[in-house]
Amino acid sequence: MLDSRTREIVKSTVPLLESANTALTEHFYKRMFRDNPELKDVFNLSHQASGRQPAALFSAVLAYAKNIDNPAVLSSAVERIAQKHTGFSIQPEQYDIVGHHLLETIKELAPDAATPEVIDAWAQAYGALAGLFIGREEQLYQQSEQKDGGWRGYRNFVVKEKQVESELITSFLLAPEDGNTVANFLPGQYLNLHLVSPKLAHKETRQYSLCQAANGKDYRIAVKREPNGVASNFMHDEVHIGDTLQVLPPSGDFFMEVSADTPVVLISGGVGQTPMRAMLDQLIKHEHRANIHWLHACENGAQHAFKEHIQGLRQANANLTTHVWYREPGASDQPAEHYHAKGIMDLSQLKDSIANADAHYYFCGPLPFMAMVKETLFGWGISDDRLHYEVFGPHQSL
Ligand SMILES: Cc1cc2nc3c(=O)[nH]c(=O)nc-3n(C[C@H](O)[C@H](O)[C@H](O)COP(=O)(O)OP(=O)(O)OC[C@H]3O[C@@H](n4cnc5c(N)ncnc54)[C@H](O)[C@@H]3O)c2cc1C
Ligand code: HEM
Structure with missing residues (x-):
C-alpha cells in the first residue's frame, strides 16, 4: 500500500494530467516508439492511428490515480486489461519501459510541476499498478499453461480449412502442428493470432473470437475483411490451407457460463x-x-x-x-x-x-x-x- 503522502501527491496531479489529455498520450507514444521501436511489433498501430488504444491506456492510468485510495473499485477493469495483455504476451520487463516513458513524458510536458517529489510519487504509484497487472497476468499465463492441452506463449497451428462464410467473412479451422490436444475455453473468449510475414511491415497481433464450441482438438475463427485492414486482408488473401500461424492461448473476460435453466x-x-x-x-x-x-x-x-x-x-x-x-x-x-x-x-x-x-x-x-x-x-x-x-x-x- 502506498503511503498517504504519496497518494495525496498523485491525486493532486490528476487535474493537470487530465488537462494535457491527448498531448500527453501523443508525446508518450511518440517517444516510446522512437526509443523502443521494437514495441511497434507489439502494439496495434492502426489502433494507435485511430487514437482509441492510447486513450484507453491513459484513461486507465488516470482512473487508477483517482481511485488510488481504493484501487479495488477498478478490479473488473484490471481483469479486462490483464486478459487483453496476455493475448499480446506482455512481459514484466516491458512495464519498466512503459513506466520510464510515462515519467519522462510528465517531466517533459510539465517541467514545473514535475518536482522530484511528484516524480517519485508517480514512480511508486505506477510501480504498484504495474505490480497488479504483472501478478494477474502471471496467474493467467500459468492457468493457460496448466490446462489440459494448454500452453504458454506462441504455439504453431496449421490452417486445416478455409471456408467462405459470406461475401466478407471467411472462417479458418486451426489445428496444432504438434498434433496434441488444445485447451478448452469458455464461449465468448478469443484467440490472438500473431502474424509474421515479409508482406507485413510489422508483426501484427489481432484477436478473433472462437466461433464454435470447445472440442479439445481444433479452433475455428471467422474473419471479416475490413476496408484497408492490415490483418484481415492478409488473412483473406495470403493465408491458405496448410499454412502455419502463431497462436496464443484463448483469453478474454467476455464469456457465457449459465445453468441449463437460464434463458x-x-x-x-x-x-x-x-x-x-x-x-x-x-x-x-x-x-x-x-x-x-x-x-x-x-x-x-x-x-x-x-x-x-x-x-x-x-x-x-x-x-x-x-x-x-x-x-x-x-x-x-x-x-x-x-x-x-x-x-x-x-x-x-x-x-x-x-x-x-x-x-x-x-x-x-x-x-x-x-x-x-x-x-x-x-x-x-x-x-x-x-x-x-x-x-x-x-x-x-x-
Ligand atoms: C476481443 C476481440 C474479438 C474480435 N473478434 C473478431 C472476430 O471474431 N472476427 C473479426 O473479423 N474481427 C474480430 N475482432 C477484430 C479484429 O481483431 C481486428 O481488429 C479486425 O480484423 C481488423 O483488423 P485489421 O488488421 O484488418 O484492421 P486494422 O489495420 O487494424 O484497421 C482497422 C480499421 O482501422 C482503419 N485504419 C487503419 N489504419 C488507419 C489509420 N492510419 N487511420 C485511420 N483508420 C485506420 C482501417 O481502415 C480499418 O477499417 C475482434 C477484436 C477483439 C478485440
Ligand atoms: C500500468 C501500465 C498499463 C496500463 C494502465 C495499460 C492499460 C491498457 C488498456 C486500458 C488497454 C486497452 C484494453 C482494452 O482494449 O480493453 C491496453 C491494451 C494494451 N496494452 Fe496496456 N497497459 C499498461 C501496460 C502495458 C505494457 C507494459 C505494454 C507492453 C509494452 C502494454 C501493451 C498493450 C497492448 C499491446 C494492448 C492492446 C493494444 C490494442 O488492442 O491496440 N500495456 N493497455
Whole structure:
C-alpha cells in the first residue's frame, strides 16, 4: 500500500494530467516508439492511428490515480486489461519501459510541476499498478499453461480449412502442428493470432473470437475483411490451407457460463455473431433446457454468414428461436428464407418474448449497435449484471 503522502501527491496531479489529455498520450507514444521501436511489433498501430488504444491506456492510468485510495473499485477493469495483455504476451520487463516513458513524458510536458517529489510519487504509484497487472497476468499465463492441452506463449497451428462464410467473412479451422490436444475455453473468449510475414511491415497481433464450441482438438475463427485492414486482408488473401500461424492461448473476460435453466438471448450485428455462435453451439451441445433467442442483424443475404448452420440448429431444437434483420435485402434474398424483417434491428418488436428478468443477454457488434441494445434492455428494467458485451477493439463503455 502506498503511503498517504504519496497518494495525496498523485491525486493532486490528476487535474493537470487530465488537462494535457491527448498531448500527453501523443508525446508518450511518440517517444516510446522512437526509443523502443521494437514495441511497434507489439502494439496495434492502426489502433494507435485511430487514437482509441492510447486513450484507453491513459484513461486507465488516470482512473487508477483517482481511485488510488481504493484501487479495488477498478478490479473488473484490471481483469479486462490483464486478459487483453496476455493475448499480446506482455512481459514484466516491458512495464519498466512503459513506466520510464510515462515519467519522462510528465517531466517533459510539465517541467514545473514535475518536482522530484511528484516524480517519485508517480514512480511508486505506477510501480504498484504495474505490480497488479504483472501478478494477474502471471496467474493467467500459468492457468493457460496448466490446462489440459494448454500452453504458454506462441504455439504453431496449421490452417486445416478455409471456408467462405459470406461475401466478407471467411472462417479458418486451426489445428496444432504438434498434433496434441488444445485447451478448452469458455464461449465468448478469443484467440490472438500473431502474424509474421515479409508482406507485413510489422508483426501484427489481432484477436478473433472462437466461433464454435470447445472440442479439445481444433479452433475455428471467422474473419471479416475490413476496408484497408492490415490483418484481415492478409488473412483473406495470403493465408491458405496448410499454412502455419502463431497462436496464443484463448483469453478474454467476455464469456457465457449459465445453468441449463437460464434463458439466454444472443444478439449480434455483422461479424459480432462469432462469439455468439460459440455460445449457441455450446448451449446446444450441453442440451440447454431454457429458451434461447438468436437475434442477428446484417446488411443482406450475401453478407449473412453461418445462415444455414443457424437454420439447421433452429430446425433441430424447439427451444431455439431466431430473428434476423436485413438492412437492405438484395434481389436474391427473395423469398425471405433466412431473414424475418427488413431494416435495422428493432428489439421492441420482440419485447414480449425476450424481456425476461431471469435471462442473460450477450451482445456484440458495432459500438452504436451495442449502445442501442443496452439502452433498450436497460429501459425494460433488465439489470446491469445480466448484460454482457464485447467490443471488437480497445474497450469502451457503452
Ligand atoms: C476481443 C476481440 C474479438 C474480435 N473478434 C473478431 C472476430 O471474431 N472476427 C473479426 O473479423 N474481427 C474480430 N475482432 C477484430 C479484429 O481483431 C481486428 O481488429 C479486425 O480484423 C481488423 O483488423 P485489421 O488488421 O484488418 O484492421 P486494422 O489495420 O487494424 O484497421 C482497422 C480499421 O482501422 C482503419 N485504419 C487503419 N489504419 C488507419 C489509420 N492510419 N487511420 C485511420 N483508420 C485506420 C482501417 O481502415 C480499418 O477499417 C475482434 C477484436 C477483439 C478485440
Ligand atoms: C500500468 C501500465 C498499463 C496500463 C494502465 C495499460 C492499460 C491498457 C488498456 C486500458 C488497454 C486497452 C484494453 C482494452 O482494449 O480493453 C491496453 C491494451 C494494451 N496494452 Fe496496456 N497497459 C499498461 C501496460 C502495458 C505494457 C507494459 C505494454 C507492453 C509494452 C502494454 C501493451 C498493450 C497492448 C499491446 C494492448 C492492446 C493494444 C490494442 O488492442 O491496440 N500495456 N493497455
